[in-house]
Amino acid sequence: xxxxxxxxxxxxxxxxxxxxxxxxxxxxxxxxxxxxxxxxxxxxxxxxxxxxxxxxxxxxxxxxxxxxxxxxxxxxxxxxxxxxxxxxxxxxxxxxxxxxxxxxxxxxxxx
Amino acid sequence: xxxxxxxxxxxxxxxxxxxxxxxxxxxxxxxxxxxxxxxxxxxxxxxxxxxxxxxxxxxxxxxxxxxxxxxxxxxxxxxxxxxxxxxxxxxxxxxxxxxxxxxxxxxxxxxxxxxxx
Numbered sequence: 001x002x003x004x005x006x007x008x009x010x011x012x013x014x015x016x017x018x019x020x021x022x023x024x025x026x027x028x029x030x031x032x033x034x035x036x037x038x039x040x041x042x043x044x045x046x047x048x049x050x051x052x053x054x055x056x057x058x059x060x061x062x063x064x065x066x067x068x069x070x071x072x073x074x075x076x077x078x079x080x081x082x083x084x085x086x087x088x089x090x091x092x093x094x095x096x097x098x099x100x101x102x103x104x105x106x107x108x109x110x111x
Numbered sequence: 112x113x114x115x116x117x118x119x120x121x122x123x124x125x126x127x128x129x130x131x132x133x134x135x136x137x138x139x140x141x142x143x144x145x146x147x148x149x150x151x152x153x154x155x156x157x158x159x160x161x162x163x164x165x166x167x168x169x170x171x172x173x174x175x176x177x178x179x180x181x182x183x184x185x186x187x188x189x190x191x192x193x194x195x196x197x198x199x200x201x202x203x204x205x206x207x208x209x210x211x212x213x214x215x216x217x218x219x220x221x222x223x224x225x226x227x228x
Contacts, residue, residue, distance in 0.1 A: 003157075045206055089156050
């Protein structure tokens, strides 16, 4: 089971919006609405930001939103802030025996 | 409050064995899958495998099958990840994670493993 494909890096200025893509296949992203997104600061545990494509857990800012079209899911961060600078990973349920797969990860830089 | 507390950092030599732990509290440990995730230095997150403590049903990612053993002891709300013979390439940060359906809603703090002669 290969990792989902994300851009290595995305950057934006404070206040701008950025979008991170997550491309899978018809065995994972394309067939299940079970895509989640995680934020990870260096040396820290990941933190859930979005689940089931577009749902925000309690306490997560509405600046974070998720969507999906076909085999590609997306995470949008609006009103970019300095504290948003981190690595972001998508994850999807998959038909394979491993059940779950992560994306390759995207480093978000706030200019 | 749900918590997953992992055992401390380890420094090992190649060929040595290791068993790390992840203790859950604040919820019914038997009712949620626990997954193990590897993060090699400077790299991304990788699922290694998952276990359902209620019946010890375990699934491994093919690349980790036979390389590690995942187990759980529901009587003490703990999950384990073990190696019988470590290699330098096992140097990584390892996380345990609670799966709530399709996503991870709680993570352990991570256990750093360094394997060096």
